[in-house]
Structure formats: C-alpha cells, structure tokens
Amino acid sequence: MSASAHTNPQLQRVPPRAEAATARRVGPGRPRQAEAQRREQVLVEIAARMIARRGYRALSLESIAREAHVAARTIYSKFGGKAGLFAAVIRRGADLAEHPLLLEDDRRPLRDALRAFSRDHLWTATRPAAVALRRAVLAEAAALPEVATIYFEQGPTRTQARLAAYFERPDVRKQLRAVTAPRLAAAFQSVLYGYEYQRLVFGLARTPTRRSIAAWADAAVELFLEGASAETTPAAH
Numbered sequence: 172m173s174a175s176a177h178t179n180p181q182l183q184r185v186p187p188r189a190e191a192a193t194a195r196r197v198g199p200g201r202p203r204q205a206e207a208q209r210r211e212q213v214l215v216e217i218a219a220r221m222i223a224r225r226g227y228r229a230l231s232l233e234s235i236a237r238e239a240h241v242a243a244r245t246i247y248s249k250f251g252g253k254a255g256l257f258a259a260v261i262r263r264g265a266d267l268a269e270h271p272l273l274l275e276d277d278r279r280p281l282r283d284a285l286r287a288f289s290r291d292h293l294w295t296a297t298r299p300a301a302v303a304l305r306r307a308v309l310a311e312a313a314a315l316p317e318v319a320t321i322y323f324e325q326g327p328t329r330t331q332a333r334l335a336a337y338f339e340r341p342d343v344r345k346q347l348r349a350v351t352a353p354r355l356a357a358a359f360q361s362v363l364y365g366y367e368y369q370r371l372v373f374g375l376a377r378t379p380t381r382r383s384i385a386a387w388a389d390a391a392v393e394l395f396l397e398g399a400s401a402e403t404t405p406a407a408h
Contacts, residue, residue, distance in 0.1 A: 211249060212263075214239045219260045223303035227257060227311050227318050254321060261325035264301055275336045281346050282392060284337075289363055289388035292330070296364075297371055297379050305372055331356045347399050355399055363391045 217239045221230055232253050236243040250256040277284040295301060312319035334356035337343060347355060367387055370376040379387065 210241075214241065214246070214249075215256070215259050215263050218256050219264070219300065219304055222257065222260065223300060223307050226307050227253075228315060232256070254317065257318065258321050258325050260304070261322050262329070264295070264304070264326065274333060275340065277337070281343055282396060285359075285392045285395070286389055289392055290385055293363065293368075293379075293384050293388050294381070297368070297384065299378055302371055302378075309372070327360060331360060334359055346401055348401055350399070358399065359391075359395050362395045363388070365391070 214235075218235050221235055221238060230253070232243050232246050235256070236246055246252075246256055250259055274284060274288045277287070279287070308318060308322045312322075331353065335352040338347060338352040338355045344352075350358075367376065367379075371379070
C-alpha cells in the first residue's frame with residue numbers, strides 16, 4: 172500500500188473490482204517496490220546459504236537462479252554478476268550485525284555504547300550461517316583474492332569505518348588516547364574478534380549463547396578501554 176493510502180481514508184476503500192483492474196494495469200512484470208525488495212532479500216539469503224555450503228568458485232549464477240526460482244538475467248541486471256551478488260551477501264551481513272544500533276548516533280556513555288554494539292555485532296557474526304560463510308571465504312581467499320577483497324570491503328572495512336566515525340565524535344574523542352580513529356577502530360575489531368572467534372571459525376567451540384556473548388563482548392570492551400582510554404599511561408618502550 173502506498174504512503175498516500177495511509178493518509179487518505181478514501182484511498183483505503185477501493186472497490187475490489189477497481190483494485191483488480193489496477194493490478195492488471197500494473198502487470199506481473201512490475202512488482203511494487205516492497206515486493207521487489209523482498210524478492211531481492213530472499214535472493215541474497217539463498218545466495219549466502221549456497222556460497223557457505225558449496226563455496227564461491229564452484230557456484231554458478233544459474234544454480235542460484237534455479238534455487239531462487241528467478242532467471243539468471245535477473246541476477247545480472249540487479250547485481251552485475253556473481254561478484255556483485257557476493258558483495259550484496261557480505262554487505263547485508265555487515266548491516267544485520269549493526270542493526271538496529273547505529274553506533275555513531277549512540278549518546279550513551281562510551282563503555283555502554285561499545286558494549287551494546289559489541290553484543291549485537293558478535294551475536295550476528297557468530298550465528299552458524301555467518302560462520303559458515305566466513306569459512307567458505309577463507310577456504311578460497313588465496314586462490315581467489317577478489318573474493319577476499321570483496322569480503323573485507325563490504326564487511327570488516329565498512330564496520331571499521333563506522334567505528335572510526337564514532338571514535339571521531341568530539342565527545343568520544345576526548346575520552347581516548349591520541350591515536351587516529353581508524354587505528355582505534357582496527358584495535359577494537361582485533362580485540363573483539365580474537366581467540367574466541369578463531370576457535371569458533373575452526374570448529375573448536377560451540378555456537379555461543381546470548382549470555383556467553385554478553386560476557387565475551389563486555390570483556391573485549393574492558394580490554395580495549397584499558398589500553399585506549401585517555402587516562403591510560405602508555406607503556407614504556
């Protein structure tokens with residue numbers, strides 16, 4: 172339903188015949204925007220599952236199209252090819268990890284904001300589907316460096332940019348050491364995705380629960396702030 176239909180009561184009482192006639196005029200080839208977005212989301216989800224299961228190199232757009240019940244040309248028109256579709260898969264994963272929290276707009280105290288961000292981010296990144304996708308990328312990164320490039324550009328690099336934007340905010344900046352915001356962001360990511368995450372990716376740990384994610388995230392934040400807070404005395408060299 173369009174936005175105008177919500178604001179104008181008269182538009183909500185369209186006779187069934189008129190509504191059917193309108194649908195016929197629009198035609199099956201022109202789905203409404205919401206439906207088109209839903210179909211695109213389903214396509215990206217199917218592609219993510221198939222890449223995680225079969226790997227990037229062995230997967231063809233034709234097989235994805237068959238699984239999604241769309242024409243291969245639809246994927247080409249929307250994403251430009253398999254690389255574009257893979258980028259959409261990784262970008263969606265990064266967006267989900269940061270939804271609904273936009274860290275750069277969070278006005279809570281620094282520690283609280285980082286804890287909330289970390290808990291949301293780790294929860295999404297440690298789900299079985301996300302871990303399987305990362306394993307698939309790691310397995311092919313050496314042979315297909317473009318896959319690794321897409322993964323980092325659409326995943327960790329975008330997250331780092333968002334963290335850096337938060338660390339650059341004046342009220343946050345004054346609480347941290349005189350280190351560039353991108354370096355602070357990279358350090359925080361390293362702490363967050365350390366030993367526990369590597370064990371998970373290598374299949375040596377179980378999928379964490381909400382409770383264990385909270386403990387993991389909070390410990391990472393404390394470790395980061397211990398070294399990055401403005402009042403921290405730099406270690407002697």
